Amino acid sequence: MKVFITGAESFVGKELIKILKKYPKIKVYGCDLNIMKNKFFDKADIRKKNFYKRIPKNIDVIIHLAAISRDQDCSNDLMECYKTNVIGTLNVLEAAKKLNIKKVLFASTEWVYYNKLAQKGADEDSKLDLSNLKSDYAKSKLISEDHCKSYFEKFKIDITILRFGIIYGERFKNWSAVEAIFNNISKTENITVGSLKTSRKFIHINDICYGIIKAIKLKNFNIINLQGEKLITLKEIINNSEKVLNKKIKIKEMSSNSPSIRKIYSKKSNQKINFKPNISIKEGLLRLNRLFNN
Numbered sequence: 333m334k335v336f337i338t339g340a341e342s343f344v345g346k347e348l349i350k351i352l353k354k355y356p357k358i359k360v361y362g363c364d365l366n367i368m369k370n371k372f373f374d375k376a377d378i379r380k381k382n383f384y385k386r387i388p389k390n391i392d393v394i395i396h397l398a399a400i401s402r403d404q405d406c407s408n409d410l411m412e413c414y415k416t417n418v419i420g421t422l423n424v425l426e427a428a429k430k431l432n433i434k435k436v437l438f439a440s441t442e443w444v445y446y447n448k449l450a451q452k453g454a455d456e457d458s459k460l461d462l463s464n465l466k467s468d469y470a471k472s473k474l475i476s477e478d479h480c481k482s483y484f485e486k487f488k489i490d491i492t493i494l495r496f497g498i499i500y501g502e503r504f505k506n507w508s509a510v511e512a513i514f515n516n517i518s519k520t521e522n523i524t525v526g527s528l529k530t531s532r533k534f535i536h537i538n539d540i541c542y543g544i545i546k547a548i549k550l551k552n553f554n555i556i557n558l559q560g561e562k563l564i565t566l567k568e569i570i571n572n573s574e575k576v577l578n579k580k581i582k583i584k585e586m587s588s589n590s591p592s593i594r595k596i597y598s599k600k601s602n603q604k605i606n607f608k609p610n611i612s613i614k615e616g617l618l619r620l621n622r623l624f625n626n
Contacts, residue, residue: 335548336391336433337362338424339398340373343503344439344496348395348541361388364398378420384427393435393548396424399473402506403443406469417472418479425483435490437547438480442497442557442596443470450594456495456555456601477555484553492550494543497559497596500616501537502623510534510569510613514620517573517581524584528567529591533560533598536611536619546605557598561609565591568613576617 335352339345340362352360363376363386376386378398387394399417400406406413421438428436445454446464465471477493484491500510507515509532516523535558543558550556574580602608611619 333357333392333548334359334361334388334390335393335395336387337395337397338364338378339396339439340364341366342397342401343501343506343537344499344540344544345397347501347537348397348544351538351541351545361391363387378423379415381423383420383423384430387427387431387433389431391431391433393437394424394428394433395437395439395544395548396421397439398424399439401441401469403467403469406467406472410468413468413472417469418475421476422479425479425489428489429483429487433489435492435548435551436480436483437492437494437544438476440473440477440493440495441470442495442559442594443467444474444477444495445594445596446470447592447594450596453595453597455597455599456557481553490551490553492547492554492556494547495555495557495596496540497535497557497598498532499537499540500534500620502619503537508534509566510616511620513566513569514573514576514617515624517570517579518577518621518624520581522582522584523570524586525566525570526585526587527591528570528583528585528588529565529593531563531565531591531593533562533594533596534564534613534616535560535609536616539609539611542610543605543607546607550605554604556601556605557596558601558607559596559598559609563593563595564613569617572614572617576614576621
């Protein structure tokens with residue numbers, strides 16, 4: 333199997349490539365705006381209409397990860413957000429059509445579930461409405477999801493939309509709450525949070541990558557929620573960070589009665605791809621600690 337990855341230099345892209353190279357029957361190719369060109373990887377811009385010319389022949393599946401993925405970056409430059417996330421995705425879909433590539437996996441986000449819906453509980457069958465979204469990042473992803481469905485219906489390309497949960501893992505920038513809290517606890521004696529009950533289904537980068545790999549087998553049109561196994565509160569992150577770092581800190585809670593809780597369910601998705609996250613929050617923090625101490 334020949335796999336082509338856009339966003340090869342992204343956090344997910346680099347980890348996914350590293351894991352895929354362990355599979356002897358999979359050949360990995362890819363592109364990114366920030367990459368050294370070689371036999372298997374190319375410096376390419378998905379915003380360009382002729383992007384398809386940068387993809388090798390006889391690719392079996394495109395895993396489309398390239399995007400502007402920080403909401404603040406999208407808000408600061410709306411034009412660039414929609415050029416990259418919407419036009420770029422259309423160019424990837426066009427490439428699949430022109431090159432007769434039969435399968436595309438598209439990296440979307442749990443943020444397409446607007447806050448009120450997520451608070452009540454949302455799954456793959458929840459009805460979504462662009463007008464309910466405040467985030468331009470989420471809007472750009474939901475628009476692209478609609479384009480993905482259209483290409484499946486019109487051109488019979490197998491497409492799987494992967495709605496990523498909140499990813500954390502071994503990295504030095506673009507942190508989620510997990511890495512940010514752990515870093516603060518490692519360096520200070522005090523920490524301030526909104527509500528300790530605020531919670532998300534955080535998922536480790538390694539689990540995300542194995543979820544992507546399992547989704548490659550899917551045919552037709554699918555929506556997959558790739559989430560952590562359970563809701564993890566800020567209190568749990570703090571407590572586990574204290575254990576890993578062997579220290580106790582003082583916690584200041586600003587709004588204890590106003591937690592932000594997003595209940596995104598992935599039971600149907602996990603059954604469809606036979607997926608179960610393996611890395612607990614404690615194990616994830618241990619890995620992060622090893623990275624910070626190297």
